[in-house]
Amino acid sequence: MSSRVLSRATAVVVAAAVSGIGAAMAAPEDVVRTAPMAWMQSSPGNPLALDTSGSLPSLVTEGQIFVAQAEEHYEIRLDAGHTYAIDMAGAPTDQGSLSDPLLRLRDSQGNEVAVDDDSGTGFNARIIYTPVATGLFTIAASSYGSATGSYSLRVEETTEYADDYAGHAGTRGVVMVGQPMTGAIEYGADADWFAVQLNGGQTYVINLEGSPSGRGTLSDPLLTVHAEDGLEVGANDDFGGTLNSQVTLTAPSTGRYFISAQSYGYSTGTYTVSVATAGGGQIPVAENK
Ligand SMILES: [Ca+2]
Numbered sequence: 001m002s003s004r005v006l007s008r009a010t011a012v013v014v015a016a017a018v019s020g021i022g023a024a025m026a027a028p029e030d031v032v033r034t035a036p037m038a039w040m041q042s043s044p045g046n047p048l049a050l051d052t053s054g055s056l057p058s059l060v061t062e063g064q065i066f067v068a069q070a071e072e073h074y075e076i077r078l079d080a081g082h083t084y085a086i087d088m089a090g091a092p093t094d095q096g097s098l099s100d101p102l103l104r105l106r107d108s109q110g111n112e113v114a115v116d117d118d119s120g121t122g123f124n125a126r127i128i129y130t131p132v133a134t135g136l137f138t139i140a141a142s143s144y145g146s147a148t149g150s151y152s153l154r155v156e157e158t159t160e161y162a163d164d165y166a167g168h169a170g171t172r173g174v175v176m177v178g179q180p181m182t183g184a185i186e187y188g189a190d191a192d193w194f195a196v197q198l199n200g201g202q203t204y205v206i207n208l209e210g211s212p213s214g215r216g217t218l219s220d221p222l223l224t225v226h227a228e229d230g231l232e233v234g235a236n237d238d239f240g241g242t243l244n245s246q247v248t249l250t251a252p253s254t255g256r257y258f259i260s261a262q263s264y265g266y267s268t269g270t271y272t273v274s275v276a277t278a279g280g281g282q283i284p285v286a287e288n289k
Pocket residue numbers: 100101102116117118123124125144
């Protein structure tokens with residue numbers, strides 16, 4: 001296992017301590033071990049930098065997985081609101097010998113924010129990620145199963161991934177009581193917001209459904225509800241013995257609220273969001289504006 005920090009063209013391989021085995025006398029990248037991968041901290045202060053000379057910043061580097069499921073770590077600074085495509089490619093596209101690349105992305109606290117196995121060509125891995133806050137992230141390149149070999153890692157800012165609904169109060173999405181809307185989670189960390197007008201004191205049932213009920217392809221919807229000031233007033237992952245989400249909410253006051261449609265666990269797909277009044281009736285919404 002190696003921990004690797006890149007600054008432009010200069011790669012610094014940091015020898016990682018090998019635990020759990022007796023004779024680890026070879027060079028760090030030649031160590032043969034079968035222990036599961038572990039989180040190794042990169043050396044701080046020397047992050048990999050995107051080449052900003054092109055129209056969109058990008059970076060390409062190469063690496064090698066010598067031991068099944070070992071991780072190589074690349075620390076990189078990503079900017080808030082920008083969308084990045086992180087591609088780890090190997091044998092499927094003749095960009096190395098690794099047959100089945102696997103990618104993880106972690107924030108500066110070590111929290112995993114994205115993971116992907118096969119979203120690229122063939123078994124190549126691809127993560128599309130838009131940070132909410134600018135900061136240092138760690139790309140962990142590894143392999144699925146027992147695959148080992150060389151790979152190419154590319155990080156590129158992209159404008160390719162159009163999102164149907166924004167994840168903030170400026171969204172164009174609107175849902176009316178009794179009129180379901182559909183949308184798509186185009187990438188793992190996508191959040192789609194829908195404005196909804198609710199009456200104070202009225203109880204509403206809000207559903208976010210995907211493949212569990214055949215109302216989309218999203219396998220595991222995740223639902224949160226926000227007041228107009230952004231404060232979360234309701235949240236649910238799984239409801240009623242399925243992976244669909246449901247929130248029952250008595251609106252504290254009359255006004256505009258936001259329903260956020262997301263995916264649990266970074267999967268993508270389509271969904272249906274709907275709002276009904278508790279008891280099944282439909283009431284006129286905010287007639288006296
Ligand atoms: Ca893969």
